Amino acid sequence: MRRRLLAAALAPVLALTGCGLKPASAFIPHIEPAGIRPIPDLKDATIRVTSKEFTEQIILGKIAVLALTAAGANAVDHTNVQGSVTARKSITSGDNDLAWEYTGTGWITYLGQENPIPDPQKQFEAVRDLDMKRNHIAWLAPPAPLNNTYAMAVTTANQKRFGLTDLSDMVKVPAGQRTFCVDPEFFARNDGLRGMLKAYGLSYGSSVPATNVRQMSSGVVYNATSSGKCTFGEVFTTDGRIQALHLHVLGDSKHFFPNYNPAITVRDSVLRAHPELTGLFAKISPRLTTTVMRNLNSKVDVNGDDPVLVARDWMREQGLVK
CATH class of the missing domain: 3.40.190.10 (Periplasmic binding protein-like II)
Structure with a gap:
C-alpha cells in the first residue's frame, strides 16, 4: 500500500x-x-x-x-x-x-x-x-x-472541546482553528484532503483557508497533531503511534476513504x-x-x-x- x-x-x-x-x-x-x-x-x-x-x-x-x-x-x-x-x-x-x-x-x-x-x-x-x-x-x-486506510485523528482535549467523533463534526470547529497536518501525497491525491473536505461540506481555500493546512512528512504528522500544532492530523488507521500518542480516530460516516x-x-x-x-x-x-x-x-x-x-x-x- x-x-x-x-x-x-x-x-x-x-x-x-x-x-x-x-x-x-x-x-x-x-x-x-x-x-x-x-x-x-x-x-x-x-x-x-x-x-x-x-x-x-x-x-x-x-x-x-x-x-x-x-x-x-x-x-x-x-x-x-x-x-x-x-x-x-x-x-x-x-x-x-x-x-x-x-x-x-x-x-x-x-x-x-x-x-x-x-x-x-x-x-x-x-x-x-x-x-x-x-x-x-x-x-x-x-x-x-x-x-488500513486514511483517517483524521485528534487529541483527547480537542475531541472533548469540540465534540468530535466523526468527520462530519469538522464543521463544529471554528474556521480559525480548523487546522490540518497532512503529508504532501494526501494533500495532492483525489482521495485525499480536498475530496474529503468536499464530501463533508467544507472547501479548501474558503471554509478551510490554505494557511490552515500544513504539509509535512507522514511521520511528523502524528507528533504535530499530538502536540497541538494542528486540530486534525492525517493518519493511517492501523498505525501503532495512534495509541502511543493517545490520539482518537474520527469516523468516516460517508465512507469517503477507500477500504x-x-x-x-x-x-x-x-x-x-x-x-x-x-x-x-x-x-x-x-x-x-x-x-x-x-x-x-x-x-x-x-x-x-x-x-x-x-x-x-x-x-x-x-x-x-x-
Missing part, C-alpha cells in the same frame, strides 16, 4: 524504530504446530512469500511464513521488498508465490479503477474477480477485517497445485482486526521488537502455533 517512514522529529521517549526502516531478516524462529496442523499435501512444498517494506506488511509476511512452516511447507522468506509495484511484480512474474495485499491497492493501483466500492465485501469480490480475469491472481477469502482490507494473494497456478492454502489462511485472516494490527505495529514501531517475533508471539497467543 502506501509507504510510511517515521521522522526523527517524533518524541524520543517513544523510541520508534520506523515503519520499514528496521531491516527484516529471513530468520524463522522455531515453532510447533497447534491450531495449524501439518497438511500432508503441503509437506515440503516450496512457497515463496513476499511483502512490502513497511512494518505492517513485514508482520503480515512473517505470519504467512510461520503459518506455512507450521503446515509443513518449505516457506521461503522474501519479505521486506521496497514498494508496492515491486512486490506485486514479483508475484505476477513468478519470482514469488504469495503475499498479503490490500483491496484498495489492488483495485486502484494495480487494476486502474478510479471509483472504490464502499462495501468492504463487495470491494473484495470485485478486486478478486477482476484480478483473476486479467492477471490470474487469486485473492483468498475471507479478507481480514482490519482496514484497504488485506487478503492473501497467490498466483492461480500455485493455488491450483495447493488448494489447501485457502483453508490455512482462513484460520488467520478473521483474527486480524484493526485493533489487533495496531497493537502489533506498536510493538515494532514503539517498543522496537523484531517483526518475526511479534508475529510468532501473536500466533502463539491465538493458539495457532506453539
